[in-house]
Amino acid sequence: MVNLEIPRKFKPLVDQAHMVAVEIFRANSRKYDLAEHSYPKELDMLAAAMDGIAESGGLEGAGAGTVGHGSNGSNGANGSAARNGSDSANRNGSNMASLLGLIELCWGDVGLMLTMPRQGLGQAAIAAVANDEQLKRFGGKWAAMAITEPEAGSDSAAIRTTARLDEETGEYVLNGEKIFVTSGDRAELIVVWATLDRDQGRAAIKSFVVERDNPGLKLDRLEHKLGIRASDTANFVLDDCRVPKENLLGSPEIAPKGGFAGVMQTFDNTRPLVAGMAIGVARACLERTRELLAEAGVEIDYAHPPHSQSAAASEFIAMESDWEAAYLLALQAAWMADNRKPNSLQASMAKAKAGRVGTDVALRCVSLCGSLGYGEGELLEKWARDVKILDIFEGTQQIQLLIIARQLLGKTSAELR
Numbered sequence: 001m002v003n004l005e006i007p008r009k010f011k012p013l014v015d016q017a018h019m020v021a022v023e024i025f026r027a028n029s030r031k032y033d034l035a036e037h038s039y040p041k042e043l044d045m046l047a048a049a050m051d052g053i054a055e056s057g058g059l060e061g062a063g064a065g066t067v068g069h070g071s072n073g074s075n076g077a078n079g080s081a082a083r084n085g086s087d088s089a090n091r092n093g094s095n096m097a098s099l100l101g102l103i104e105l106c107w108g109d110v111g112l113m114l115t116m117p118r119q120g121l122g123q124a125a126i127a128a129v130a131n132d133e134q135l136k137r138f139g140g141k142w143a144a145m146a147i148t149e150p151e152a153g154s155d156s157a158a159i160r161t162t163a164r165l166d167e168e169t170g171e172y173v174l175n176g177e178k179i180f181v182t183s184g185d186r187a188e189l190i191v192v193w194a195t196l197d198r199d200q201g202r203a204a205i206k207s208f209v210v211e212r213d214n215p216g217l218k219l220d221r222l223e224h225k226l227g228i229r230a231s232d233t234a235n236f237v238l239d240d241c242r243v244p245k246e247n248l249l250g251s252p253e254i255a256p257k258g259g260f261a262g263v264m265q266t267f268d269n270t271r272p273l274v275a276g277m278a279i280g281v282a283r284a285c286l287e288r289t290r291e292l293l294a295e296a297g298v299e300i301d302y303a304h305p306p307h308s309q310s311a312a313a314s315e316f317i318a319m320e321s322d323w324e325a326a327y328l329l330a331l332q333a334a335w336m337a338d339n340r341k342p343n344s345l346q347a348s349m350a351k352a353k354a355g356r357v358g359t360d361v362a363l364r365c366v367s368l369c370g371s372l373g374y375g376e377g378e379l380l381e382k383w384a385r386d387v388k389i390l391d392i393f394e395g396t397q398q399i400q401l402l403i404i405a406r407q408l409l410g411k412t413s414a415e416l417r
């Protein structure tokens with residue numbers, strides 16, 4: 001049975017994450033929303049503090065290595081939890097810790113959370129598949145992930161970036177274009193997906209670690225965005241980009257079955273965390289809206305049915321219940337990951353629900369608060385812009401629904417697309 005009681009051991013973690021959210025994220029929220037593309041230097045201090053806390057055993061999961069838009073909470077910063085088995089005896093482990101920490105941090109500011117140094121989706125891939133030697137070289141570094149291309153977004157199997165082995169030099173030569181790379185400009189490493197042979201489909205897709213300062217990795221531009229402006233989003237051209245063959249993650253063999261599916265499963269673990277990000281932003285919206293409604297004389301009364309209260313109070317209660325459903329789905333999916341239960345269906349359900357609830361709640365809060373909700377004097381309008389990305393990356397709303405339908409109907413991706 002799923003136990004949804006939040007373990008007491010996570011209380012300090014949640015408190016610390018909340019403190020960071022208040023003192024650093026909220027305090028700098030508007031500043032870096034307005035100063036798009038400037039690096040939030042306040043985060044360097046935070047990264048150092050987090051390293052210290054992580055070394056002392058605190059804040060495991062809440063930021064030290066497991067945040068990023070979908071970094072793999074089950075493995076921690078360098079995959080050590082999975083590798084040394086320390087997680088196995090604990091049924092409320094690092095997935096739950098990551099989720100709870102992320103909810104708090106994103107209550108503060110999701111854009112700043114996404115650009116915390118040494119986080120990132122690339123680290124999840126490294127943690128999941130790197131060998132010991134690669135872990136030593138790449139573990140603990142800030143790694144972004146470059147999958148998306150102009151012609152390959154939701155259908156990541158359609159990527160065109162190629163990797164050719166140069167037998168003489170022992171290097172792979174990468175050529176192609178990558179777009180929308182979160183932290184692509186600020187990270188130290190970029191994990192690039194490329195195909196060894198386009199004719200062999202998904203099985204030939206491999207990931208390669210590219211140092212950010214590799215001369216073959218050319219920054220094309222940084223995106224200007226609707227929201228999460230504190231987080232840099234980079235587009236790259238890979239022009240005869242040479243990496244040592246030891247930088248290929250996983251096996252260089254093209255195995256017809258299993259390889260690509262395995263990579264995709266890694267991402268199932270990260271979806272509850274993206275759900276948690278949306279849940280955090282939505283909670284921020286609800287809390288501020290409740291305060292503004294109270295100032296306007298609207299009290300929410302839980303002792304009476306919503307239909308007997310003002311329209312604003314009734315709408316607020318409906319939003320809260322929707323939020324609760326998203327929250328519980330995310331807890332369930334994280335709990336299942338911690339308990340090594342296949343959670344692909346629940347992870348997609350959590351992300352689909354939270355992505356929708358997040359955007360819906362944020363916009364309705366803007367409406368309920370009227371001109372206050374729409375103006376820059378409040379953060380509500382910013383949260384409404386920020387939250388939308390959580391319904392897009394790591395698989396859009398529509399893709400999550402597709403995955404859910406496949407699972408429920410027992411169809412393969414070829415049968416239902």
Ligand SMILES: Cc1cc2nc3c(=O)[nH]c(=O)nc-3n(C[C@H](O)[C@H](O)[C@H](O)COP(=O)(O)OP(=O)(O)OC[C@H]3O[C@@H](n4cnc5c(N)ncnc54)[C@H](O)[C@@H]3O)c2cc1C
Nearest residue numbers: 145146147148152153154180181182393394396398399417
């Ligand atoms: C701010 C930001 C940061 C990002 N960060 C990263 C990153 O770090 N690394 C990375 O690799 N990518 C990143 N992405 C890319 C992101 O993952 C893609 O945008 C996303 O996967 C969707 O791909 P697309 O934009 O090409 O849209 P498309 O795949 O072209 O989809 C367009 C629309 O069609 C819908 N659609 C597509 N296929 C189907 C289908 N079969 N059935 C029904 N509807 C469908 C989609 O849901 C969407 O609404 C980022 C994107 C943004 C905006």
